[in-house]
Amino acid sequence: MTKVLSAVAWPYANGPRHIGHVAGFGVPSDVFSRYMRMAGHDVLMVSGSDEHGTPILIAADEAGLTPQQLADRNHRLIVEDLVGLGLSYDMYTRTTTRNHHAVVQEMFRGVHENGYFVEQTTYGAISPSTGRTLPDRYIEGTCPLCGTPGARGDQCDACGNQLDPHDLVDPVSRINGEKPEFVETRHFFLDLPALAEALGEWLDERDASGTWRPNVIKFSKNILSEIRPRAMTRDIDWGIAVPLEGWVDNPTKKLYVWFDAVIGYLSASIEWARRTGDPEAWRQWWNDPEALSYYFMGKDNITFHSQIWPAEMLAYNGQGSRGGSQHEYGVLNLPTEVVSSEFLTMEGRKFSSSKKVVIYVADLLSRYQADAFRYFVAAAGPENQDSDFSWSEFVQRTNSELVAGWGNLVSRTATLVAKNFGEIPSAGDLTDADRAVLEACRAAFDEVGDNIGRNRMRHAITAAMRTVAEVNKYVTDSEPWKIKDDPDRLATVLHVMTQCVQDLNTLLSPFLPFTANEVDRALGGAGDVQPLPRIEEADDLDGGPGYPVITGDYSTIRPWGSLPVVVGTPVSKPAPVFTKLDPALVDDELARLGL
RNA sequence: GGGGCGGUAGCUCAGCCGGUCAGAGCAGAGGACUCAUAAUCCUUGGGUCGUGGGUUCGAGCCCCACCCGCCCUACCA
Structure with a gap:
């Protein structure tokens, strides 16, 4: 009987999820988790809705809602989708809970105290009217290389070159058309180079196990060679406050959404433990070196699971080249395995919500059996290479x-x-x-x-x-x-x-x-x-507004083997x-x- | 530009460390059967394993080059 953490990618709450999303992380993680339970292991399957970041801010503006209102609405839709697919989470929560905020801030403080954040001044675009960071992709203008108008700040689709938004001719915000202002701004960068050696040792060890999918381990090792500090704060007013003197009250500086989203695996485990009445129970999955952890996601998330998240944990554990001490959460286990799937296409083309090349989970479930879809994904899904869904x-x-x-x-x-x-x-x-x-x-x-x-x-x-x-x-x-x-x-x-x-x-x-x-x-x-998950209207554990979670009792699952x-x-x-x-x-x- | 993945029968794909590896399922054709949502079972597959070289006693499987498709390389998540 082994402790097995099933860490499932957090769906982004800027809208309902389409079948490509759930084919990548949802169905495979559920099949794995159900089997591991049947085989007698102690599985803790966690996930939640990822609700911070610029896209939600923008979607909320477009819908005439606050970001929280938009997140509330989409979280509920996503919860219904995932339960409809029978995904057996022990705890599916969200990133706007007080518990999550507190866990993220504790992680930030630990990493900071151990010296793995460096403050740097960067030069970036902001929207003059809102003061918010304007991410590169939200700036467009004429490409300085090929002269094509409408090039994005990060890349010109016409000539394929990567760009610096500052070089664009006549840059404008794609959000409201105003001219961006380029300003200097201070941010905390995670000192990834100081963690590179430890990351490399971990990857070598995992590589030696021979169990990772070849492209995942290769890709992970490859990006290690070009590692550099990465900003973990943003000029944005939607997110988790930076828990430091002089920063915590600043309404326009928040933690980078990816810094907080991956911590969700830990905060959801803690939330699960607190709700079971044994608040320390999560440690069996996170502090015991014998425990196993499997992370499920689409290939676009490999970087965050084989580099950023392990780096955050190594820094918190004090295991990088700068050393450091342990904190409240002890020494956290690095992933046993990063299970990344490829992409599902749709009738031969990429999913695109804006182009309406999309099948939403709710639509599919309203007309077809969930198991028929689950079967298709298991039998013909994008396990090792992109695969196509056609009717x-x-x-x-x-x-x-x-x-x-x-x-x-x-x-x-x-x-x-x-x-x-x-x-x-x-x-x-x-x-x-x-x-x-x-x-x-x-x-x-x-x-x-x-x-x-x-x-x-x-x-x-x-x-x-x-x-x-x-x-x-x-x-x-x-x-x-x-x-x-x-x-x-x-x-x-x-x-x-x-x-x-x-x-x-x-x-x-x-x-x-x-x-x-x-x-x-x-x-x-x-x-x-097979026990099925249920939606539970939960109170926030720390006095915030309530919200729906997915949970379930899977202890009665049938054992793996022949039963007379x-x-x-x-x-x-x-x-x-x-x-x-x-x-x-x-x-x-x-x-x-x-x- | 750099890194990665893939290109095997009409379709979807298996083929681990090189030597029954030229395969499975579906579709198509023929037959058997009737318990079953006309379902099941049997028979039927000559495709130069993307192209051109190379290594080897022997290569889809290793090496090189090239062609095609896709992904990553973002202050999107």
């Missing part, structure tokens, strides 16, 4: 693999049992074929479990579905519908079938938690294979568990997308 592929995989392969096996098994016995019959003497198929199901637990544990979801589900096909073959070969005068043999075949279906259901349940419970009921069970069926359990003819999709919906959905 025709979704329909095809759902119909031929989930409905015709797995769903049909469940259906024919339950129907035969119901018709012939009305309950699960006991087995007589087993033939070689009986033993072989039972053994195939039992053996699948090792292969599927091993692959899930290594985050090879495509391999895992492929192996599971191959076993489904083996059982279907066994059924066809055994022809139980033709056994008329040998009740013992009939009972034996149906018993074996039922046992196989139950094993396969357990095997597939991390991928398909909703339908796993339905399949269990179809076999006369209680439908409690209970002879005599009543079984009736089942209703279909999986919904077969009409191919005509492909055109409907494409029309919806304007394609």
Whole structure:
């Protein structure tokens, strides 16, 4: 029994999430977490909504709301999306809680006291009317290199060159069109070079484990060679106050959103512990060197999880080249593994909310089964390379693999049992074929479990579905519908079938938690294979406004392995568990997308 | 410009440390069967493994060059 922290990327609360987001971090992390619980580990799965930063400020302005109001609205939408997908967080919270603010400030103070912040003066753009920093990408003007108008401050799309916004000809703010003012400003920079050696040692050690995806470890090592100090404060009025004399009351200086967002893994763990009534419980996952931690995200976040966040922890722990002392949270564990997925595209193009090339989670869930989507992502998602979601592929995989392969096996098994016995019959003497198929199901637990544990979801589900096909073959070969005068043999075949279906259901349940419970009921069970998350309206622990969180009790999850069926359990003819999709919906959905 | 990933049957993709590696699923064709959401099962796959060189007894798998697609390289998160 190992402590396993499942740290899931924090969705940015500037709008609802689309299926590309949840394909990258949501489904894979949930499959992993459910499996690890089944395998007997103590899993703590945490995440939350990331609510600070410039884009939310801008979105709020556009919507005529305060940033907090916008964040409130989007946090709730995101919570509903994630629960709808069955993602089994122990604590899904947000970054505007008082608890999070306090944890972030403690981390800042620890890093500061250990000497890993350097103050530097930089030269940047601000909006004269608001005093806010104008990030490079929010400035546009004529490219000084190719003369194309409309170039962004960071890069010219026309000639592809990277730019300094100060070099733009006639720069204007993309937010309100005003001319930006370039001013000097003081900021705290995280002294990453002073942490580079420790980061390198950590990465070498992780590399030696051989478990990271090759591109993630390579990329992480590569960016280490160009490491330089990075600003951790911003000229902005939306964020967490800098907890230092002379800064804390400054309304226009806040912590950089990424400094605070990654600390969410820790603050959410602490919040979870405080809510369970054992406020120190989180330390088992963070301070015990034996504990494991897996971080799930899309590839655009690798930098923050294999460099910034470990660097923050090393600095807080006092483990960089400047040394330092320990603080309230003790020595924090660095990530065991950074599990990054690639990107999901949509009908061959990139997701783009502004261009309406997008499928929102809520829309998908309003028309299709969550498990059908989860299956698609596990079987064809962007695990090691970009992959494409197309409606025709979704329909095809759902119909031929989930409905015709797995769903049909469940259906024919339950129907035969119901018709012939009305309950699960006991087995007589087993033939070689009986033993072989039972053994195939039992053996699948090792292969599927091993692959899930290594985050090879495509391999895992492929192996599971191959076993489904083996059982279907066994059924066809055994022809139980033709056994008329040998009740013992009939009972034996149906018993074996039922046992196989139950094993396969357990095997597939991390991928398909909703339908796993339905399949269990179809076999006369209680439908409690996979516990589901729930939304809870929580009070802020420190007197702030309340907010919805996702949590759940997953202690009753079914153990990983074959569980003998209970002879005599009543079984009736089942209703279909999986919904077969009409191919005509492909055109409907494409029309919806304007394609 | 620098770094990384990918280019394998119509489609989606497996192929670990080089030697049954030329494969699976889907689609298509033919057949069997009828318990099942017309589902299942069997048979059927000659694709120069992006291109051109090289290393080797032997290369999708190693090296070099090139072509194509994508990602990272941001004071966006």
